[in-house]
Amino acid sequence: MPTLSPARTPLPRAAAPATETTTGRPARSRRSCTTLSAARRCRACHPLADRGANRTGPNLWGVFDRQVGTLDAYENFSDALKAADFVWTPDTLNAWLADPRGFLEGNEMAIPEAVPENERAPIISFLMIETGAVDWPVPENAFADAQADKSKPPAERFPSFWNHLMTNTSRYRWERGEEELKFDAYFNTDGSIDTSIDGMNGFWHITDKDFFCYALKGMPVDPGNMVECFPIAAMAIPRFAEELWTSRPYDDVSLHGGIVPGRPQQGG
Ligand code: HEC
Numbered sequence: 001m002p003t004l005s006p007a008r009t010p011l012p013r014a015a016a017p018a019t020e021t022t023t024g025r026p027a028r029s030r031r032s033c034t035t036l037s038a039a040r041r042c043r044a045c046h047p048l049a050d051r052g053a054n055r056t057g058p059n060l061w062g063v064f065d066r067q068v069g070t071l072d073a074y075e076n077f078s079d080a081l082k083a084a085d086f087v088w089t090p091d092t093l094n095a096w097l098a099d100p101r102g103f104l105e106g107n108e109m110a111i112p113e114a115v116p117e118n119e120r121a122p123i124i125s126f127l128m129i130e131t132g133a134v135d136w137p138v139p140e141n142a143f144a145d146a147q148a149d150k151s152k153p154p155a156e157r158f159p160s161f162w163n164h165l166m167t168n169t170s171r172y173r174w175e176r177g178e179e180e181l182k183f184d185a186y187f188n189t190d191g192s193i194d195t196s197i198d199g200m201n202g203f204w205h206i207t208d209k210d211f212f213c214y215a216l217k218g219m220p221v222d223p224g225n226m227v228e229c230f231p232i233a234a235m236a237i238p239r240f241a242e243e244l245w246t247s248r249p250y251d252d253v254s255l256h257g258g259i260v261p262g263r264p265q266q267g268g
Contacts, residue, residue, distance in 0.1 A: 042060070049130070061131050062132055062133075063133075080108075166188065172184070174219075185202075197219075202215045206232065226249040241258045244259060245257050
């Protein structure tokens, strides 16, 4: 089980891969976007933003480091939560999501089943970002107005994301057992993707739900292609590091990704 700390919060994991990519187009996968839809389930009952009004459940803004069952503005805490005595941390939240019924016997958070292990770390890191637990601007607040206006081009709606991705190098390390493939990718404003490997390239697009989806083909590893989607809101704060996130484009593959400054001159 991963231990999370604000200092090295992984980004929400990108969606699972499409299985059929012979055309190079992202095929629809029933598993895609699992993590985000899971986080949306929390949102159905919990506002996440600062000063958001409580819904069925308490507002989760600032929940990390908060004593359980104490948010004054929320009047419906069960006795179980009021009587409990601990502070919410990634670990306590992880334990609760792993066992929503048993962790705090008698609680009234009516989620039907445990959140699967592979979704918990991404959900928790997503919540840390969204609820102010980590020290960076909240992407949605920062770009809320521009994001809302879909008639504008992505460069205007998500300027920092756009500039970051389109001018720098995305660095990847593909890992499957002993197999390792390192490559750099260059996302271009025209929707194409070049890479540091001959014959390997791809394309990207932004969905109407503001997911950034991309496909790579001609990869020198099986099955030669991959597709991934991630929510742009989670990527809106430009950061540089060789390995910023890990995703799982295939069940047996860990894909470590990061962004490093600049990119080689064309043809160089
Ligand atoms: C069906 C509505 C519902 C959904 C969905 C839901 N919650 Fe809750 N949540 C509640 C309610 C109601 C409470 C208060 C429970 C109580 O007092 O027993 C609560 C309490 C909490 C608390 C305690 C807050 C505090 O201040 O002590 C946390 C943390 C939390 N939920 C996280 C989550 C996460 C993370 C998800 C998504 C995986 C989620 N919840 C999904 C309804 C929901």
